[in-house]
Amino acid sequence: MKRLNIAIAGCGVAGLACATLLRRQGANVVLFDKLETPQPLGSGIILQPVGLRVLDEIGAGDAICALGAPIKRLFGKAEPRGNVVLDVRYAARGKNAPCGLGVHRGALFQVLYDAALGAGAEIESGRDVVAVRDGRLVFADGVSASFDLVIDALGMRSPLSGGAPKPLPFGALWASLDWAGGFDETALEQRYRQARKMVGVLPIGRLKGATQRQAAFFWSLKHTDRAAWLATPIEVWKDEVRALWPETEPLLAQLGEHDDLVFATYAHRTIGDPVSRECMHVGDGWHCASPQLGQGANMALLDALALARALDTQSNLDTALGEYARMRALHIKLYQLASWMFTPAYQSDSDTFAFVRDWIMSPLSRAPPAPAVLAALVAGEIGAPLKTIDARPRRRSA
Ligand SMILES: Cc1cc2nc3c(=O)[nH]c(=O)nc-3n(C[C@H](O)[C@H](O)[C@H](O)COP(=O)(O)OP(=O)(O)OC[C@H]3O[C@@H](n4cnc5c(N)ncnc54)[C@H](O)[C@@H]3O)c2cc1C
Numbered sequence: 001m002k003r004l005n006i007a008i009a010g011c012g013v014a015g016l017a018c019a020t021l022l023r024r025q026g027a028n029v030v031l032f033d034k035l036e037t038p039q040p041l042g043s044g045i046i047l048q049p050v051g052l053r054v055l056d057e058i059g060a061g062d063a064i065c066a067l068g069a070p071i072k073r074l075f076g077k078a079e080p081r082g083n084v085v086l087d088v089r090y091a092a093r094g095k096n097a098p099c100g101l102g103v104h105r106g107a108l109f110q111v112l113y114d115a116a117l118g119a120g121a122e123i124e125s126g127r128d129v130v131a132v133r134d135g136r137l138v139f140a141d142g143v144s145a146s147f148d149l150v151i152d153a154l155g156m157r158s159p160l161s162g163g164a165p166k167p168l169p170f171g172a173l174w175a176s177l178d179w180a181g182g183f184d185e186t187a188l189e190q191r192y193r194q195a196r197k198m199v200g201v202l203p204i205g206r207l208k209g210a211t212q213r214q215a216a217f218f219w220s221l222k223h224t225d226r227a228a229w230l231a232t233p234i235e236v237w238k239d240e241v242r243a244l245w246p247e248t249e250p251l252l253a254q255l256g257e258h259d260d261l262v263f264a265t266y267a268h269r270t271i272g273d274p275v276s277r278e279c280m281h282v283g284d285g286w287h288c289a290s291p292q293l294g295q296g297a298n299m300a301l302l303d304a305l306a307l308a309r310a311l312d313t314q315s316n317l318d319t320a321l322g323e324y325a326r327m328r329a330l331h332i333k334l335y336q337l338a339s340w341m342f343t344p345a346y347q348s349d350s351d352t353f354a355f356v357r358d359w360i361m362s363p364l365s366r367a368p369p370a371p372a373v374l375a376a377l378v379a380g381e382i383g384a385p386l387k388t389i390d391a392r393p394r395r396r397s398a
Helices: 013-024 049-058 061-069 105-119 221-231 234-244 246-252 298-311 318-348 351-365 370-378 385-389
Strands: 005-009 028-032 045-046 069-071 073-078 083-089 098-105 123-126 131-134 138-140 144-146 149-152 168-177 187-193 197-205 213-222 262-263
Touching: 005 013, 005 098, 013 028, 013 049, 013 105, 013 298, 045 049, 045 105, 045 149, 045 197, 045 213, 045 298, 045 370, 049 061, 049 370, 049 385, 061 105, 069 197, 069 318, 073 197, 083 234, 083 298, 083 318, 083 351, 083 370, 098 105, 098 213, 105 123, 168 221, 197 234, 213 221, 213 246, 298 385, 351 370
Parallel strands: 005 028, 005 149, 028 123, 073 187, 098 197
Antiparallel strands: 045 098, 069 098, 073 083, 131 138, 138 144, 168 213, 168 262, 187 197, 197 213
């Protein structure tokens, strides 16, 4: 294939990963982001083994592992009885099976940004993308530019994939706080009251250049309740959190006002075909889901790897894009379905979902082979996405 001139709209996980891989394969790559200084929003995430494998491929695996916190277990208790209703251990897939990595979004952004710049990608900030028309990328100031290929990596609210989807009823308040004792340093821990209330703590390691370890702290909140939350003194809300999980006190002490927390909305959408005449989609611009299964960034990284492989191995652009869509289709369908099924068990007003979670799903999840299957689901391995993309997993011990 001739040397392609590629525009990547969006400097997030998917965009930066695509830029690095495609630039290394010889394409001319320009990344556009609306932010004046591209930066991640929000707190921390879990990178799953499949996503870490892609970061290895990008050459950023060791850098992110040096910053993040290994996560061996996802653990949750339903209050007030204190019964364990979530206990997924990565090692259930085998003694040496790779585990997850809790990371600060800023740390992930930095290693991906460094990799993209290091590969020679051009980055243009302050460029608000509004459309693609007749093969031209159109910006808010009316300027447009022509490329051989436009990649939509604009995330969940991408104007190139139909704009913001309808939010799910529940989102969450998030904050990155200094790590405090009293929590498992190798686990995502959560406490629930039915599915209406949820508080969680995730170790996320540190930012590049910092020594302070951090935790991502989150509290489930309906977007329709956000205005009332903002209008209530923060101490009233802290009492509610303390009542559910008293050990969060040292984290709550770091929160002085409402603005110390960022509200994130979630949505669930997959656009039918990631490839159109005008552009092709990667990451949340193609498929977004609530983060209950912690897969979004991993899916974005897998999309980037699949696209790079397809462009590298096919001699015709249309065939390559078709191959990209084919490689990712099954894995995306499976995980969109799983996210859609699991989300109400952790975030909904329904007592039925909480009952099913506590008294049916939880006991069943302890009976073999469920622990290994659930661990593989969380690790992002169901549907064998890496095998489909033809990348051999590198081992990182749990
Ligand atoms: C609260 C929360 C917790 C999560 N937890 C996890 C987790 O534990 N594990 C996991 O794998 N995933 C998690 N996710 C999902 C994950 O963050 C996303 O799936 C992932 O960031 C998607 O990457 P992306 O590159 O597609 O989009 P984004 O990371 O959203 O990047 C989009 C980029 O496009 C830019 N942009 C947007 N609009 C425009 C425009 N019009 N013009 C120019 N630039 C624009 C933005 O500035 C941004 O840089 C979580 C998500 C949320 C909200």
